[in-house]
Amino acid sequence: MDGQIHDSDEAASGWCGEWATLLMLFAAGEELDPAEEANVAEHLAHCGHCRETLERERALLGGLGQNRVEPDVALLASCRANLRDALDREEERGWWRRRIGALVPTNWMSPRPAWSAALLLLFGFSAGIFGPRLLEHHPQPVAQNNPPPSSVSPALSPDGDTLQTNQGGNSPLTALDLHTANVSGINVIPAGTGEPPEVQLQLNQQQPVMVQGTVDNNDVKRLLMYVLDNSNRFDPDVRINAVDLLRAKTNDPDVRSVLCHAAHTDRNTAVRLKALEALDGAEPQELVRQTLLDALNDRNPGVRIEAINALQSMAAKGEVVSDEHMLSVLRDRMLNDPNTYIRMQSAAVFRDLGPRQKF
Amino acid sequence: MGMSVALDGDARQAAAVKLEEEHGLIRRAQAGDRLAFEELVGRYDKDVLRLAMNLVRRPEDAPDIYQESFLRVYRNLHRFRFECTFYTWLYRVVTNVALDHLRRRSSRREDQAPAIEEPDGTVRDFFDRQPEQSATANPERVVLGQELREQIAEAMKRLSPRERMVFEMKHYQGMKLRAIGDLLGTSEETAKNSLFRATRKLRETLNFMR
Numbered sequence: 360m361d362g363q364i365h366d367s368d369e370a371a372s373g374w375c376g377e378w379a380t381l382l383m384l385f386a387a388g389e390e391l392d393p394a395e396e397a398n399v400a401e402h403l404a405h406c407g408h409c410r411e412t413l414e415r416e417r418a419l420l421g422g423l424g425q426n427r428v429e430p431d432v433a434l435l436a437s438c439r440a441n442l443r444d445a446l447d448r449e450e451e452r453g454w455w456r457r458r459i460g461a462l463v464p465t466n467w468m469s470p471r472p473a474w475s476a477a478l479l480l481l482f483g484f485s486a487g488i489f490g491p492r493l494l495e496h497h498p499q500p501v502a503q504n505n506p507p508p509s510s511v512s513p514a515l516s517p518d519g520d521t522l523q524t525n526q527g528g529n530s531p532l533t534a535l536d537l538h539t540a541n542v543s544g545i546n547v548i549p550a551g552t553g554e555p556p557e558v559q560l561q562l563n564q565q566q567p568v569m570v571q572g573t574v575d576n577n578d579v580k581r582l583l584m585y586v587l588d589n590s591n592r593f594d595p596d597v598r599i600n601a602v603d604l605l606r607a608k609t610n611d612p613d614v615r616s617v618l619c620h621a622a623h624t625d626r627n628t629a630v631r632l633k634a635l636e637a638l639d640g641a642e643p644q645e646l647v648r649q650t651l652l653d654a655l656n657d658r659n660p661g662v663r664i665e666a667i668n669a670l671q672s673m674a675a676k677g678e679v680v681s682d683e684h685m686l687s688v689l690r691d692r693m694l695n696d697p698n699t700y701i702r703m704q705s706a707a708v709f710r711d712l713g714p715r716q717k718f
Numbered sequence: 719m720g721m722s723v724a725l726d727g728d729a730r731q732a733a734a735v736k737l738e739e740e741h742g743l744i745r746r747a748q749a750g751d752r753l754a755f756e757e758l759v760g761r762y763d764k765d766v767l768r769l770a771m772n773l774v775r776r777p778e779d780a781p782d783i784y785q786e787s788f789l790r791v792y793r794n795l796h797r798f799r800f801e802c803t804f805y806t807w808l809y810r811v812v813t814n815v816a817l818d819h820l821r822r823r824s825s826r827r828e829d830q831a832p833a834i835e836e837p838d839g840t841v842r843d844f845f846d847r848q849p850e851q852s853a854t855a856n857p858e859r860v861v862l863g864q865e866l867r868e869q870i871a872e873a874m875k876r877l878s879p880r881e882r883m884v885f886e887m888k889h890y891q892g893m894k895l896r897a898i899g900d901l902l903g904t905s906e907e908t909a910k911n912s913l914f915r916a917t918r919k920l921r922e923t924l925n926f927m928r
Contacts, residue, residue, distance in 0.1 A: 379914075419920060423870060424889070427890060434780075442784070
């Protein structure tokens with residue numbers, strides 16, 4: 360008879376109060392071990408009061424059971440439909456929000472509007488103050504590769520070029536500068552014969568910066584490459600100037616790669632054309648070859664013509680190693696291009712390269 | 719005897735297959751399979767809704783508890799480690815949601831069950847609007863049944879959330895006190911005490927049921 364609870368009413372009446380808990384558990388079922396059940400049964404056999412108590416207990420449970428609420432079909436169907444909607448919304452919230460939601464349940468915030476508002480303010484304030492600092496303290500690797508630029512007033516950088524700023528410090532052109540800057544214009548100042556032209560790049564940002572030098576200057580080169588890599592941020596005339604200037608550096612693999620990127624992705628036809636022109640004399644590496652082949656499917660016929668001309672010129676110099684893919688692209692252009700010139704030139708290149716591949 | 723052993727063995731095997739099938743569903747749901755999750759919901763949602771209706775005693779709230787419970791399960795399913803049955807885990811979630819709800823409701827007067835006034839001026843509550851299961855044919859029994867349900871509702875209001883929970887789990891969900899204790903994060907002894915107090919309060923209020 361462990362754990363019995365004294366029923367004060369029964370005890371007060373002097374009738375078997377010590378059996379109250381056991382009777383309750385007996386009525387509930389499946390709670391007593393066989394020995395306890397045997398004890399209760401034996402007691403019930405000779406105690407009318409406890410038998411009556413047990414009957415009352417069972418009547419109570421039966422009465423309550425009969426009056427239980429059962430969910431009807433319509434309610435269940437409506438619950439299921441609402442749950443499906445809620446799950447749809449939940450899926451829209453996405454994986455990360457679910458994880459965050461599990462950590463900081465929204466029902467924690469709703470009853471505590473003041474705390475929630477204070478937290479959000481604190482978070483916003485911290486992000487505003489510390490975010491830019493963190494970014495400045497951890498520049499991208501590309502910024503760390505800079506040679507030290509020149510100083511406040513026009514001064515010579517190590518490679519003889521000039522970086523002019525009004526910032527009053529010797530800060531290098533950081534990745535943050537590149538991210539926030541808007542190149543408002545590129546001025547090309549012609550130099551003497553055989554000399555590379557001087558370039559002036561005006562960066563509009565909180566504190567305007569002007570970068571000046573030839574394309575041999577790392578800052579100038581990086582800025583020009585950045586312009587092409589982020590074509591959506593800069594005007595087409597700035598991008599065309601950037602391609603023109605980088606043309607002199609096609610022996611640089613980074614520049615080649617940026618030009619290929621521009622030929623593939625720039626939304627402006629003139630920029631894509633210029634990029635292909637620039638690649639025409641470039642070292643015929645695989646990336647260039649692939650870019651020219653891809654350009655044969657450009658929607659603009661001018662770009663396709665530039666591509667087939669470049670390929671033909673490379674083929675004539677024996678700089679192209681043909682393969683199945685190249686031949687199939689050429690065959691396709693030869694048969695299907697709507698432009699006659701391209702079909703003819705494709706056939707010519709195919710003729711030049713095809714037999715060589717065969718034998 | 720041999721037959722009963724064989725039947726027992728078959729039943730055990732069927733239960734094992736069913737459990738394995740359920741584990742498969744859970745794993746698929748954990749991997750993001752929405753259909754598997756909905757199948758799991760379909761297996762238990764009627765029980766969950768019934769439990770919610772009988773715990774909170776207000777039909778307007780039961781769907782909220784149903785939805786909140788399954789959403790919590792959905793969000794936290796990746797934490798289910800198969801250390802207990804899914805049924806136990808699900809019920810733990812439902813009871814937590816229901817307990818939160820009951821506590822919130824008991825602390826807010828505006829959340830008390832809304833009474834609905836009938837055209838004839840009588841005021842009816844939740845129980846009045848539930849379909850009566852056993853006495854639909856006889857008008858006299860309907861009236862008696864309605865009165866009885868009102869009295870049961872009053873008696874249930876006297877129970878604390880935990881007492882109501884334990885009473886419901888024990889008598890109408892068929893759970894053992896040990897499992898109820900686990901579910902509520904307490905001991906079997908505490909669950910037993912809660913059941914005893916709940917029974918005594920109901921007996922005192924519904925002493926005519928004999």
